Amino acid sequence: MGNIQKKFGYIYDKYVKKVYLFVYLKVSSPEIAEDITSRVFLQSWNKFKEVKDLENPRAYIYRVARNEVINYYREKSKLKIVSTESIEISGPEPEIEEKTQARLEIQDIKKAVSLLKDDYQNIVIWHYLDDLPIKEIAGIMEKPEGTVRVMLHRALKDVRTTLEAEKDH
Amino acid sequence: MQEYQVINKIKKLESIKPDKGWVISTKQQILGFELDHSKVSTLDWFFIAFKKPVLVLSALLIGVVIAGGFLFSGFQGTEPEIADNNDGMLASLQNLEAKLGEISLSLDNLEKATDQSQALVMAGIIKSTASGIEQGVSQIDANDYKEQVLAVKTASKEVIEKADDFSLKAIETLIYYYREQTLSEDNQEHLEKLEESYNNGEYNQAMLWIQAIQNNINNN
Numbered sequence: 604m605g606n607i608q609k610k611f612g613y614i615y616d617k618y619v620k621k622v623y624l625f626v627y628l629k630v631s632s633p634e635i636a637e638d639i640t641s642r643v644f645l646q647s648w649n650k651f652k653e654v655k656d657l658e659n660p661r662a663y664i665y666r667v668a669r670n671e672v673i674n675y676y677r678e679k680s681k682l683k684i685v686s687t688e689s690i691e692i693s694g695p696e697p698e699i700e701e702k703t704q705a706r707l708e709i710q711d712i713k714k715a716v717s718l719l720k721d722d723y724q725n726i727v728i729w730h731y732l733d734d735l736p737i738k739e740i741a742g743i744m745e746k747p748e749g750t751v752r753v754m755l756h757r758a759l760k761d762v763r764t765t766l767e768a769e770k771d772h
Numbered sequence: 773m774q775e776y777q778v779i780n781k782i783k784k785l786e787s788i789k790p791d792k793g794w795v796i797s798t799k800q801q802i803l804g805f806e807l808d809h810s811k812v813s814t815l816d817w818f819f820i821a822f823k824k825p826v827l828v829l830s831a832l833l834i835g836v837v838i839a840g841g842f843l844f845s846g847f848q849g850t851e852p853e854i855a856d857n858n859d860g861m862l863a864s865l866q867n868l869e870a871k872l873g874e875i876s877l878s879l880d881n882l883e884k885a886t887d888q889s890q891a892l893v894m895a896g897i898i899k900s901t902a903s904g905i906e907q908g909v910s911q912i913d914a915n916d917y918k919e920q921v922l923a924v925k926t927a928s929k930e931v932i933e934k935a936d937d938f939s940l941k942a943i944e945t946l947i948y949y950y951r952e953q954t955l956s957e958d959n960q961e962h963l964e965k966l967e968e969s970y971n972n973g974e975y976n977q978a979m980l981w982i983q984a985i986q987n988n989i990n991n992n
Contacts, residue, residue, distance in 0.1 A: 608803045609940075609973060611803065612799065612803060612940075613971055615799050615802070615803075616799075616944070616971075617971075619790070619795055619798075619799070620789055620790060620795070623789070623790040624785065624786070624788055624789075627788060627790075628785065628788075633790070633791070636790070637790060637791070637794050637798075640790070640798075641798050641801075641802070644798065644802050645802050648802050648803070708781070708784065709784055709785065709787065709788070712781050712782060712784060712785055713785060713788075716782065716785065727782060731779055731782045731783055732782070732783065732785055732786055759775055759778050759779070762778055762781075762782065763773050763775075763778045766773065766778065766781065767773060
């Protein structure tokens with residue numbers, strides 16, 4: 604395996620799970636998330652081969668992921684529907700009741716995040732699940748840092764409102 | 773609900789992960805180093821019969837080592853009757869090339885071994901044996917054997933490259949496997965170091981960490 608393949612291999616290992624999660628939270632289907640994530644990395648690999656390196660691979664990959672999700676919805680004209688399908692939860696096997704509870708809790712959170720506006724969703728996922736600093740998110744979204752901070756604050760507020768409403772039901 | 777509680781809940785989404793098999797196969801497809809399953813080794817039936825690829829490979833290696841030893845000792849003059857015999861030397865070189873070819877095909881089957889850490893050790897032995905053969909035949913400069921020496925060197929190179937590719941994939945598979953396991957504190961540290969070595973391209977060091985993890989697992 605060549606050096607360039609090894610280099611891209613590290614990038615793939617580092618980001619594949621995060622990109623999958625990012626896509627999955629937007630499309631709510633493991634199969635579609637796998638398909639889109641594959642395309643994201645294939646496109647990134649082609650770019651990587653062309654330029655021999657990427658200055659900021661994470662930012663580039665997320666830009667591609669974002670565009671691929673937009674294309675998916677554009678092409679298929681699909682509505683975002685929050686899936687209630689089971690979610691694979693990793694880690695030690697909890698008792699059935701705990702496991703069911705954990706699944707339900709994750710479904711509620713997933714639903715709350717899925718209901719956010721697209722930009723809000725991106726910021727929440729990137730900042731809290733991918734640990735991207737605000738500065739980098741601002742770069743990817745081509746928005747001022749201050750704007751991103753305000754959007755993040757509003758997004759959290761919306762998630763809290765949805766979660767509290769779920770709890771009351 | 774406080775803001776930090778909302779954040780903690782969002783962080784729980786990290787438990788959603790893609791299928792491990794999909795992660796590995798997608799990487800192989802994108803980077804284009806998937807195996808050519810259409811190649812059928814004449815040794816396939818051995819693996820099917822014994823289901824112990826490591827044993828078969830060990831046997832093959834012994835064969836290669838013996839063949840190599842026979843050839844090189846002959847060439848260095850300790851067995852002049854062989855060195856002086858063109859047919860004997862050519863036959864030895866041809867035999868060596870054929871065995872290297874078989875080993876190269878058999879490396880594909882190593883991926884199917886249940887114990888990837890053991891398979892990784894075997895790939896290391898195969899690589900060093902092939903490297904030894906490559907260096908050994910380089911000392912032969914007799915014009916009579918030029919073509920056959922080149923063929924053995926090419927076959928050795930192919931085995932070395934395949935062993936490297938397999939080792940890399942085995943290390944990745946083991947990293948994914950260990951990540952999904954409940955590891956002891958010691959092994960958790962070893963895993964972190966293993967990932968660090970792997971990310972830095974220090975594959976020999978990565979193999980040592982795998983060995984350390986396996987030793988701990990076996991001793992517990």
